[in-house]
Amino acid sequence: MSKKLPSTPMLDELEKGPWPSFVTGLKRLAKSEGKPNAEIMKGLLGQLEHSYQTRKGYWKGGTVGVFGYGAGVIARFSEVASQFPESSEFHTLRIMPAPGFFYDTKTLREMCDIWEEHGSGLIALHGQSGDIMFQGCRTEQVQPAWDKLNGMGFDMGGAGAGVRTAASCVGPARCEQACYDTLTAHKSIINSFTDDIHRPSLPYKMKFKFSGCANDCANATQRADVAVLGTWRDDMQVDQTEVKAKVKQLGRKEFINQVIRMCPTQALGLNDDDTLDVDNKSCVRCMHCINVCTKALKPGKDRGIAILVGGKRTLKIGDLMGTVLVPFMKMETEEDFEKLVELGHAMLDFFADNALEHERTGEMIERIGLANYLEGLDLPLDVNMISQPRTNSYVRTDGWDEEVRKWNETKSSAAE
Amino acid sequence: MSKKLPSTPMLDELEKGPWPSFVTGLKRLAKSEGKPNAEIMKGLLGQLEHSYQTRKGYWKGGTVGVFGYGAGVIARFSEVASQFPESSEFHTLRIMPAPGFFYDTKTLREMCDIWEEHGSGLIALHGQSGDIMFQGCRTEQVQPAWDKLNGMGFDMGGAGAGVRTAASCVGPARCEQACYDTLTAHKSIINSFTDDIHRPSLPYKMKFKFSGCANDCANATQRADVAVLGTWRDDMQVDQTEVKAKVKQLGRKEFINQVIRMCPTQALGLNDDDTLDVDNKSCVRCMHCINVCTKALKPGKDRGIAILVGGKRTLKIGDLMGTVLVPFMKMETEEDFEKLVELGHAMLDFFADNALEHERTGEMIERIGLANYLEGLDLPLDVNMISQPRTNSYVRTDGWDEEVRKWNETKSSAAE
Amino acid sequence: MSELRRPNETGVPDSKQFMHPALVRNYGKWAWHDRPQAGVLRHVSESGEAVYTVKAGTQRQMDVFTIRTLCDIADKFCEGHLRFTTRSSVEFMTTDETQVKPLIETLEKAGFPVGGTGNSVGFISHTQGWLHCDIPGTDASGVVKALMDELVDEFKNEDMPNRVKITTSCCQINCGGQGDIAINVQHTKPPVINHALVSGVCERPAVIARCPVAAIRPALVDGKPSLEVDEKKCVCCGACYPPCPPMQINDPVNSKIAIWVGGKHSSTRSKPMFHKLVAAGLPNNAPRWPEVAEVVKKILATYKADARPWERMGEWIERIGWPRFFEMTDLPFTKYHVDTWRGGRANLNASAHLHF
Amino acid sequence: MSELRRPNETGVPDSKQFMHPALVRNYGKWAWHDRPQAGVLRHVSESGEAVYTVKAGTQRQMDVFTIRTLCDIADKFCEGHLRFTTRSSVEFMTTDETQVKPLIETLEKAGFPVGGTGNSVGFISHTQGWLHCDIPGTDASGVVKALMDELVDEFKNEDMPNRVKITTSCCQINCGGQGDIAINVQHTKPPVINHALVSGVCERPAVIARCPVAAIRPALVDGKPSLEVDEKKCVCCGACYPPCPPMQINDPVNSKIAIWVGGKHSSTRSKPMFHKLVAAGLPNNAPRWPEVAEVVKKILATYKADARPWERMGEWIERIGWPRFFEMTDLPFTKYHVDTWRGGRANLNASAHLHF
Ligand code: SRM
Ligand code: SRM
Ligand code: SRM
Ligand code: SRM
Ligand code: SF4
Ligand code: SF4
Ligand code: SF4
Ligand code: SF4
């Protein structure tokens, strides 16, 4: 009864070479005789080979979901179902992993078992947003698969015009650079937004990402509407003995080339005794010198987060980087995390109320202006928000004195 | 008969202090009893004091000119002529000085005499575009004043929607940095555009400026539609003995700080024997190291010009810097200068044909795109024209292969 | 079929339950790290305890057998724990230094290249493509596999000036994000409209609103409401295609591959940068995209040979200048490289800084 | 009255006829220069000949007596030759080193401060103002004189990190250009329209076309064709005023002074930069503008104390960061500093680079 493995001469080319081959994996699944997923995979291999031959894709969308939720399943129906009926439905369940992508083998094995039973056996670890993508599910299997995955303690990720699955770097779990607990922040935010993830009703998608420092290993700055990045306010920590050791290791000239000369703000000087001179006022917390001298240098002790807002990809006005919204916020106590969650909600509410259809947060801010966005969120203006002041005189400044008053007020209240 | 000096309590405040006072000068003129210009100046002082008191200007424009020309006189009629009748007409003649602002005293004295006789005796050396501004002339004196100035061998400068008076740095006359003859270039260009200066009929103004190197002492980059800047193509000239002397003079650390670390492209290295290591491929001809080490370093020997196009002030789309149009052109032989003049004319013609009313060259290029401008001028594309390639994928590239062919052609013809 | 059951709206699970116990013990207490060899990280805690991480490449799109193999290895060496990186590499952690060598050997034997650490070429950001997406111009999995085959040595060694982050995207939407090198589909012809379907499938005002250059207008075709495209304006971006599949943008010949360089998310040294177009018009040559691989390898080799330690791709090019980049990589420079999008003027050279 | 005569359309005269003979001799043959003291340049030719230039400040707007005084000095010391700089300073050249000292003394005695060389504060770019222009919001001559009185020591000495180029502009058109410090009129209220005059004086379509934000519409007022301004859109730039004087933008109280910093024309080190708004709302306080002088002096003092050798104003601030600039100068930061013009997003901080 079971169909033969389709002929896939083009795909077979992708079994060659040293890198692990997804084709070999697909074939392995297609060959696991007797299992329903083998049949699905035969169809899939056939359709994919057809795509390679014709250089076209053959999936179309649709609406498939699970009870109680409005999103999380990416429906895929084949346009060439008559040729490859076994994979005519090939939906994906987006499931959110634990922040930082940690697993024990028990969990992973259980997931494999579920997906062998209810799906194609093909799992992506992970999607670019951070979901586990259980790919290749027939419509009627979506709910049972989901029930089991949900039963394991996992929940559905985002899709459509809602809050999306978040991502965070490994953070304090295994990185000395982490200036705050990325994993806890991730969890706090996401678990307070489940409603907006599961029942999307925003103008467009909204993504959060969490990186422990400016190295931004979670790609937050450009790929999240809300990027939470670790930083510090006080002086960086310097172990001069280790500095000397590093100078010795690299040689003086190379140390100057690789560390001193590469500081973006010329905040570093090498003293004659091979110790380091740090102008902390000029340092922009870029992490470079700390990255190179992992033993000698560390972020300061007064740590917290900066929030950048508005990052996104091309549609419709062109790519946007996130820009500074909150230059610093402590992130240590439970209260701090609650404040972050509150701010997240305020951002979401403002977005929901003010964005146009299919407009991302960054585009909305571009349209209404940062000042209005700040006002809407009741956030104070800060010089760190700009890379430079305006260069154009086309602005009506008759509220100048009032704004000066506000600034002085904020400043003196900060000084208190 | 002659009027009393008006009371000028506010202006008098500007007679105080160490800097030469224009008010003292105005008063000196107003006091040169018996001369007609004394009366004009009394009126002018009265009106100016009135401006200071009320914080408003009281001139309005109009049309005054000289026979044969359509521009060059800035007409000023007083709105408070009834109060200050002597200066009711206070026109300016814009006269072009010799490139580089050189004078002998005979010429200057003659100009003073003419202006005492026919004008107010107030002369600005020079206007921001580079004109001698003979200010304060009654309508009926404009032509006689002009006849005399023209008789001296001087010509009228630009105004209105035409080619404007140009400016050039002192160049080879007294600067070792000059990479081409700014004064000759200035003269060649301007004297080939007299028609467009004197009978303006362009969409808007067009300015040329000439600086001998990237220091741009003539402010060409932002203040000229066509900026001609000196540069070189080969390696810079290094006198290592003088380098060592400079290292000794500044001290090693300061030499590194002031020279090595400040090179914008990290093209400089200090060798252990205190000689300089120049990566000429990375050097962008910014002049910094040469400026600091005037004895040790010099531009290379294969010198010429770069042309930047489109610089201008705010109206209407915001300030524009000039951008690279021609990265290099020899400027030594008469033929070279002729080529420059030819290109200038092509630029003017394209501007005349394609700019909208009141649109400067930079705005036009912004509107039509650099590629179209290049095509219009039949100039080749060059990577030096960009600071970086496009970052946005919204472009239709179906002419790619054809453009590649063009590039390869240009490249191989350049290699010939 | 299972009963309809209300979901447990649990959100994300807690991470610590899955973490290697040494990570839990030293959570937030890491002091420093180094890399004893390519593919291996050593993180040392304030307590002195060291954790060794061995990192390996995967195909991301994994069959359950592959995952189970990874689990077997984690069971054997890592007390049953493992993690994945933001780039779909897999990481195995152990406190036992002596286990590092056998762990590496086991991984390599099982077909997982060990590397991707430090200044290497990491795994390529992977998107969906023909395997799953509804709008792809190419197949991400194939491009990634073909390229990683070519780059595996650069994955296994740390010979690059800095980390190299490569991304692919199988349509111009670019789910792959910014990259030191980005390999993206670039359509070159306006969509071909299947007018018969438009009225049935597409919400026309929504489609019209999506076009970044306002090139779409409503039209009556054969008496039916449809859409038409002003081909002079159209930038062939494909943004109209997801909301309106009858506006077919994908084409076996005219959907090309473009290569972009110098993107960067980190704020390390320089501010984050967008990637910049360097090559376009490359054929979508499945199954192994040799023309793409050639350009990528040429760029990588040039970068490797010329950049200074710690310079990311974009930083290196900024220093040496774009003229030299095009010269050294032998790539043609065309009018399409000149930015024409809003604010594109900022990408012109507004200075006398010149490279010869 | 003189006969109408055809002009001799001669263009610019040749420069060499006016040049000091030593400059003609060494034209294009200069080898190097230095500055023996502030205010004095020594240029040495390949031939070994040295020319000394003594540079002095003027008021630019000169009465013939002042010019004749300069001529007297040139006759006495410089064989009857002198030149002016692109910044309206005057330069006296001599090959005789012994003449430098008496030349300086003579100039100083005659009231011309000697200086403006090297890393000093140069003379201020001067525009027309109430003295001559038809649209000025303030008087350039007065502002320049009042400020130079305050800055004369910085003109005479070379104590700045780099050259400081200050510009003034008496309306928002800004004939003064970019400056390390720019002192410009900034209107704060929309134009007040004298409707009775519009139809007689103004070409309405031309005026409407001039507005950068399309805030002007045609209107009928009292039955006469006039214009009206959408005050919500209007950015008070005054661009409508030159083509239509009844659109009175100047106001004794609401035409304020704004201060901009960090502009730069040179491509030296950094690319040319636009100046950036730092202070606005300063009163147009003729005759000596003390509030303006105070801010300018504060900025200069901070720059002088903190910048490194050769850093221009804008380069210094880029290094230390704008937060520190505002902190050190004690200037308030407001929403008006945040760029809202086209492409203004580029001036937001799109990075994790932060200054604390
Ligand atoms: C494991 C991972 C985080 C995670 O939670 O999964 C990670 C881990 C580390 N990153 Fe990262 N980065 C990881 C993705 C990233 C990304 C995002 C990405 O790859 O898509 C970035 C930003 C990319 C960009 O800019 O476009 C990133 C930019 C950095 C940088 C900054 C590099 C630069 O100079 O611009 C550093 C600093 C360094 O190199 O020392 C860094 C440094 C590190 C360190 C050394 C931090 C530490 O002290 O532990 C980690 C060791 C990495 C190694 O393997 O050598 N990591 N790192 C990610 C591994 C991805 C992979 O499998 O290759
Ligand atoms: C699956 C995934 C690629 C992957 O293979 O990893 C993906 C796949 C799709 N993306 Fe994406 N995007 C995925 C991460 C991203 C990212 C990266 C990120 O999140 O860090 C981006 C760039 C960042 C951003 O959000 O801008 C991204 C930017 C887009 C966009 C453009 C959004 C924009 O504002 O420019 C679209 C188009 C849209 O939303 O209309 C889009 C749309 C899509 C759709 C839904 C296409 C469509 O309209 O039908 C794709 C469904 C593919 C499928 O069949 O599964 N996808 N997409 C990623 C999500 C997996 C996951 O949940 O973990
Ligand atoms: C005389 C003059 C040219 C002229 O034809 O009139 C001139 C002459 C010199 N300039 Fe200049 N510059 C002159 C206006 C300018 C201008 C334009 C301006 O002032 O409006 C600029 C560009 C301003 C800007 O960027 O906004 C200018 C930017 C420079 C620079 C680049 C400074 C920088 O680092 O950005 C140098 C290099 C240096 O400082 O060694 C320079 C260097 C020089 C040198 C040292 C060149 C030389 O080797 O002779 C000259 C001696 C100047 C001195 O007095 O110390 N000159 N110089 C101008 C004197 C103006 C004045 O009276 O103050
Ligand atoms: C006299 C002078 C200022 C000075 O005191 O030195 C001046 C004065 C005027 N300028 Fe200017 N501009 C003068 C140099 C400049 C410069 C500087 C330069 O040339 O290097 C600029 C900036 C560069 C540029 O061209 O963009 C300049 C940018 C403008 C503009 C704005 C142009 C723009 O595209 O943004 C206008 C407005 C206009 O043309 O409609 C303008 C208009 C004017 C008018 C004609 C105002 C008007 O519409 O009536 C002024 C006449 C004043 C008068 O009564 O004499 N003036 N003007 C300068 C010319 C003197 C000379 O011929 O030597
Ligand atoms: S972003 Fe910073 S804290 Fe997070 S993993 Fe990367 S280097 Fe560590
Ligand atoms: S963290 Fe970055 S900005 Fe700060 S001193 Fe180090 S290299 Fe410089
Ligand atoms: S622009 Fe260059 S050549 Fe001209 S005066 Fe200035 S430094 Fe000399
Ligand atoms: S001229 Fe400028 S770019 Fe060239 S080496 Fe000197 S400082 Fe560097």
Ligand code: SF4
């Ligand atoms: S890049 Fe395009 S084709 Fe690829 S997954 Fe994303 S939306 Fe689909």
Ligand code: SF4
């Ligand atoms: S392909 Fe892009 S530009 Fe062309 S019509 Fe569709 S949305 Fe508009």
Ligand code: SF4
């Ligand atoms: S800046 Fe304005 S007011 Fe001053 S001269 Fe120029 S146009 Fe006239």
Ligand code: SF4
């Ligand atoms: S002042 Fe400027 S913005 Fe206002 S109406 Fe006039 S031109 Fe328009």
